[in-house]
Structure formats: C-alpha cells, structure tokens
Amino acid sequence: MEKQDHHIPASLHALGWTTALQSQLGLEDAGLEPMRVSAVHRSKMTAVSVDGQAKLSLPAAMTTADFAVGDWVLADPHSYQLSRRLDRHSLLQRQTVGARQLQLIAANVDTVFIVTSCNDDFNPARLERYLALTNEAGTGAVIVLTKVDQTPDAAKFQREAAALQRGLPVVSINxxxxxxxxxxxxxxxxxxxxxxIGSSGVGKSTLLNTLAQKSKDEAQATGGIRADDAKGRHTTTSRSLHTIEGGAWVIDTPGMRTLHVSDLSAGLDELFAEITELAPDCRFRDCTHKHEPGCAVQSAVAAGTLDPARLARWSKLRDENEQNTPVVTGARGNKKMSVRGRRR
Incomplete structure (x- = not known):
C-alpha cells in the first residue's frame, strides 16, 4: 500500500491522489482543482473533489468517450470546465464487436476483483480472459468467489481458481x-x-452494497441468477465510483456477457507463464506448440507436467488475439491499422 506523502493533503490522498499525479502539475495548472471522474454517460460526466460531487463541462474538442471512471482531471473550481486529463497509471479497456474504439472500463485501478459465483456460472476459460485483460492493464488481480453459502464444496472452486495463474489470490465470501x-x-x-468486474448476476452489486455499507435507499439494485441456466440478469447499467469501508474506492461495472481478446500479448504471457517459460526450449522459434517436432510444450504435456486443457485454452486465446489485434500496414506517412482476421 502506498504511503501518504507529506506534501499531499490528506483530503486529496483519501480520493486516491498520489505523488505520481502530483508530479504532473505545472505552473500553468495554478487555479485548477484536481477532480476524479465518478461516472461517465453518453452526454455527461460527473467527478468528485474534496468539496463533493460536480457535473463537468467538456471543451468542444473532447467527448465523454475519452474518459474512464477513475480518471483524474483538472477543472475550474467555479465553472467545473474541464481543462485536461492527467496521465493514468493503469487502464482497463476492451474491444467490443463492431466498435472502432476500445471501450474504457476503469482507470487508475490498483486491484481488480474478478467476481464469480460458486455455481454453474464458474467458468475457468472466461476467468482467464478477465485475467489476461487485468494483466495487460498492469493491475493486481484477486478472484473473489461469491455465494459460498450456497454450495456444499467451496474448496473445489477455490482450487480451480487458484490454478489459473501463479500467485493468484483467491478469496471465498458470502x-x-x-x-x-x-x-x-x-x-x-x-x-x-x-x-x-465479472458476469451479470455473480454478486457484484451485492458485494458493493456490503463493502460500502449502503442503506436500503442508497443500495445498488441486485438481481438473481436464472434458475434454468445459472446466467445472471443485468442490474448495473453504468460504471460508477463509490467509497467503501477502510477508505478505499470501488469502481462498479456492468456485467460482461462476452470478452474478446485483442492486443493482450503480455497479459497472456503472464497468465500462461508455464507455457511462456517452456517456449524458448522448443526446436523452432515460431513453434505453435501444436504439431512441430522438438516442441518442449508438447513434451511437458506428454510427461504429465502440463495440463492439456490449459494448452488448448492458451492456443485458442493466442489465435484469437493474433486475429483481433490491429497491425500497421502501408508505406511511411500512409500507414493504416487493420486486423488479420475476423473478430469472433
């Protein structure tokens, strides 16, 4: 946990202000107030400062799509006109089908709680996608298993979740x-x-209400799991920033039905470290670990030291990532971004 710097007011530190943010301020920023984006909608944006909530006015050259909940901005303390956004130390973002721009999920996050429930919603392959996204963003990750009071064998889910990535913390809660x-x-x-982050119906809103000690009138709406397929119902419809017990801040996000892998090479390498570390021992540098002779990864599978299911999921995600990640083509001065294949 970062220690408070004596040059940072306690009221700003409580909002998540750091020495790295402080170092970005210059003489030209005199008279502007640091504010943290607390909600982003299609046509409006709100922020929280040491004086409370405010609705921000954006310059003509900016749109709300340029900002994520958790961003730090500088604004006029009287008109609330936004001047500029400060550099982020982390950014969760994802590619959505048909969109040209990446969707910004949350900024300046220290830890991502990947929430899943101990029922049929628990899906290792989907959790790996969340972990790859989190790894790429450079934030810590914790798997939070909810609804442990509704299963006779929570330990089974705990073991499966912990095996998804080295050193991955897993916490089981009601x-x-x-x-x-x-x-x-x-x-x-x-x-x-x-x-x-997590799918709909896994208990994110319920957990937020508990952590934030929200009253009945303030509580986020919650929804159950459908009995026929254990799929969740959407209850959170937008991203928002909330203060919780202990002085931390939580960014609540809508449930994600699908999560496409795109431009997550480093995140996948960290997620599948046991495969990444074996790859240099393969005979061929461009080994796909599928059929080539002298493949160290396939040898590990044959020896029983590497789970073949993990290799299959790695292969699927790697192929999807290559197909979906934009590449730069064209002559200098006329470069274009394109994707290798069709997005799944």
Missing amino acids: GKSQDAIAALAPWCGAGQTVAL
Missing part, C-alpha cells in the same frame, strides 16, 4: 455477510482503488 469486508480488507486500504 457477499451479504459483514465478514466480506474483513476478507477483502488487504486490498481496500485508504486511498486505494479496486474495480469489480
């Missing part, structure tokens, strides 16, 4: 219980920021 606050406290200290 999102309605006050015990969840203590279980997640190591990542929820004063000035820290966590983001909740």
Whole structure:
C-alpha cells in the first residue's frame, strides 16, 4: 500500500491522489482543482473533489468517450470546465464487436476483483480472459468467489481458481455477510482503488452494497441468477465510483456477457507463464506448440507436467488475439491499422 506523502493533503490522498499525479502539475495548472471522474454517460460526466460531487463541462474538442471512471482531471473550481486529463497509471479497456474504439472500463485501478459465483456460472476459460485483460492493464488481480453459502464444496472452486495463474489470490465470501469486508480488507486500504468486474448476476452489486455499507435507499439494485441456466440478469447499467469501508474506492461495472481478446500479448504471457517459460526450449522459434517436432510444450504435456486443457485454452486465446489485434500496414506517412482476421 502506498504511503501518504507529506506534501499531499490528506483530503486529496483519501480520493486516491498520489505523488505520481502530483508530479504532473505545472505552473500553468495554478487555479485548477484536481477532480476524479465518478461516472461517465453518453452526454455527461460527473467527478468528485474534496468539496463533493460536480457535473463537468467538456471543451468542444473532447467527448465523454475519452474518459474512464477513475480518471483524474483538472477543472475550474467555479465553472467545473474541464481543462485536461492527467496521465493514468493503469487502464482497463476492451474491444467490443463492431466498435472502432476500445471501450474504457476503469482507470487508475490498483486491484481488480474478478467476481464469480460458486455455481454453474464458474467458468475457468472466461476467468482467464478477465485475467489476461487485468494483466495487460498492469493491475493486481484477486478472484473473489461469491455465494459460498450456497454450495456444499467451496474448496473445489477455490482450487480451480487458484490454478489459473501463479500467485493468484483467491478469496471465498458470502457477499451479504459483514465478514466480506474483513476478507477483502488487504486490498481496500485508504486511498486505494479496486474495480469489480465479472458476469451479470455473480454478486457484484451485492458485494458493493456490503463493502460500502449502503442503506436500503442508497443500495445498488441486485438481481438473481436464472434458475434454468445459472446466467445472471443485468442490474448495473453504468460504471460508477463509490467509497467503501477502510477508505478505499470501488469502481462498479456492468456485467460482461462476452470478452474478446485483442492486443493482450503480455497479459497472456503472464497468465500462461508455464507455457511462456517452456517456449524458448522448443526446436523452432515460431513453434505453435501444436504439431512441430522438438516442441518442449508438447513434451511437458506428454510427461504429465502440463495440463492439456490449459494448452488448448492458451492456443485458442493466442489465435484469437493474433486475429483481433490491429497491425500497421502501408508505406511511411500512409500507414493504416487493420486486423488479420475476423473478430469472433
């Protein structure tokens, strides 16, 4: 956890302000107030400052699509006219079908809570996609298993989740219980920021209500899992910033039905470290680990030291990432971005 710098007012530090942000201020910023984006909608944006909430006015050259919840901006303290956005230390973003721009999910996040429930919603392949996204963003990740009170074997889910990535923290909770606050406290200290991501209906809104100690009138709406297929219903429809017990901030996000892999090479390498480390021992530098002779990865599968299911999921994600990641083509001065294949 980052220690508070004596040059940073306690009120700003409580919002997540850091020395790295402080160092970005110059003489030209005199008279402007640091504010943190708390909600982004199609045509409006709100932010929180040491004086409370404010609706921001954007210059003509900016749109709300340029900002993510959690961003730090500088604005006029009287008119709330936004001047500029400060550099982010982390950014969660994803590619969506048919969109030219990446969708910004959350900015300046320290830890991502990847929330899933102990029922049929638990899906290792989908969790790996979330982990690759989180790794690429440069944030820490914690798998949060909810609804442990509704399963006879929570330990089974705990083992499967922990095996997805080396050193991955996994916490099992009942999102309605006050015990969840203590279980997640190591990542929820004063000035820290966590983001909740996961599918619909896994308990993100319930967990937020518990962590934020929201009253009945303030609580985020919650929805259950459909009995026929264990799929969740959307209850959160936009991203928003909330303060929680311990002084941390939580960015709540809508459930994601699909998560396409694009431009996540480093994130995949970290996720599948056991494969990444074996690859240099393959006979061919461009080995696909599918059929080539002298493949160290296939040898590990044959020896029983590498799970073939993990290799199959790595291969699928790597191929999807290559197909979906834009590449630069064309002569100098006339370069264009294109994708190799069709997005899945």
